[in-house]
Amino acid sequence: MKKENKLSRRSFLKTSALASAIGVMGGGASTGLLSSCSSDNKKSGNTPLREAGSYYIPELPDMADDGKPLRAGLIGCGGRGSGAAFDFLSSANGVTIVALADVFEEKVNDLADRLKQEKNVDIAADMRFVGLDAYKQLVDSDVDVVLDCTPTFFRPSHFEYIVKQNKHCFLEKPLFVDSVGYRKVMATAKQAEAKKLTVVTGTIRHHQRSYVESYKKISEGAIGEITGGAVYYNGGAQWERERQPGWNDLEYMIKDWFNWKWLSGDMIIEQHIHSIDAFIWLSGLKPASALSFGSAQRRKSGDRYDNFSTDFTMENGAHMHSMCRQIDGCTNNVSNYIQGT
Structure with a gap:
């Protein structure tokens, strides 16, 4: 199916900007090196690897356009979750974090303190959820987007509940640790698609400008x-x-x-x-x-x-x-x- 490469602010926040919450890990990582075996440097007109218009190239602006405010909740307040929260707040104007959830209370409170000190974001006491079922309380609260950044084992069950409650989400990679988790994630993804919910995952190369440019060149047949x-x-x-x-x-x-x-x-x-x-x-x-x-x-x-x-x-x-x-x-x-x- 052909995908239009036109993003409104709302759809951008549900894709590129939200995906940027993962950041770029390994900043020294090399861009994929492209090479060709062809000895004829003057040869042109390589057959495209993919038919033009059949693949999606995202727009990757530094920030999204202004639009409707978005309220996000974060599940998993450790290092990656904390980074995702701050990246989300930097992705656009009019976005905020309103709820936090973690198994451990000290994680929730530590991140809430940082958000207040560094971003002047207040997390109300009744929007701080603690325990193994804290994710359900957060999803059931008044949030538009859920950022799920817990240890991987919990992701399939969290994703299932997020979609059940009709919320858009960012899921940090990886999505599962075994075949049971894989089957649950794939089944839930079909439900999310049917509900027209947006799900963005933490596979960062898809949202890195250098890799996107490499993808375009390869798709056009640059290396055969x-x-x-x-x-x-x-x-x-x-x-x-x-x-x-x-x-x-x-x-x-x-x-x-x-x-x-x-x-x-x-x-x-x-x-x-x-x-x-x-x-x-x-x-x-x-x-x-x-x-x-x-x-x-x-x-x-x-x-x-x-x-x-x-x-x-x-x-x-x-x-x-x-x-x-x-x-x-x-x-x-x-x-x-x-x-x-």
């Missing part, structure tokens, strides 16, 4: 047919939480969620998905099979691996090498490469 590529997300060790006296197992794991597979989905889903998603999006190819190995060498808590290397065979027979690492003291590389004929 896709023959392969490589994606890297090699960086240092990430954060962990030291268990404190009085914490039960669930409290400890949720506070240290990044390092537990049942909560985060492990490193490929939680972080490296940005790179894999970029290749799939740019190439238009889906993986047919994968051969992978990985291990946990330096992880201090949890049960996640800290390195993977994977050979993806795409549906056209091309290979894409995927590598990711979270270990200090190594050479870092966050970049994506795509090869054409």
Whole structure:
């Protein structure tokens, strides 16, 4: 279906501006490098990879046009959620955060204090929701948009309830940690589409100007047919939480969620998905099979691996090498490469 590339302020806030709430992680990340095997530099008129008008190119202004005010609620008040709240407030005039929810009260109150000090945004006491069911109370409150930035395990159930209550939403990536979560998200997405609700996810490359420009060039046939590529997300060790006296197992794991597979989905889903998603999006190819190995060498808590290397065979027979690492003291590389004929 052809999509018109014309965005009103309202629709922009439901797509590009709202998506900008995720920010650009890994600011030093390289733009996807485009290359072609052709030795004839004078040759022109490559066959387009996609038919003109059949793909969507978003407009990415710095701020949305003024329009109807929007009231947002944030579920998950940790580091990523806090960043999403401040990014949302910077995306346009007339937008505000009116409700916060988290499993832990100190997270809610700490973010409410920051919003007041830095943005002069007051979160009323009765709009601060705490506990495992706090997300329902927030969704049921008077908000137009829900920003869901909790540990990944909770996302499918949150998404299901958000759509049930007819609210637009931003869902931080990833969306699920297993096949059960996947099926729930896909079923809920169909319901959201039927209700004409807007759902934006945290796959950041789709909203990064350099990647959007690369997508346009590749779609126009700049590098011909896709023959392969490589994606890297090699960086240092990430954060962990030291268990404190009085914490039960669930409290400890949720506070240290990044390092537990049942909560985060492990490193490929939680972080490296940005790179894999970029290749799939740019190439238009889906993986047919994968051969992978990985291990946990330096992880201090949890049960996640800290390195993977994977050979993806795409549906056209091309290979894409995927590598990711979270270990200090190594050479870092966050970049994506795509090869054409």
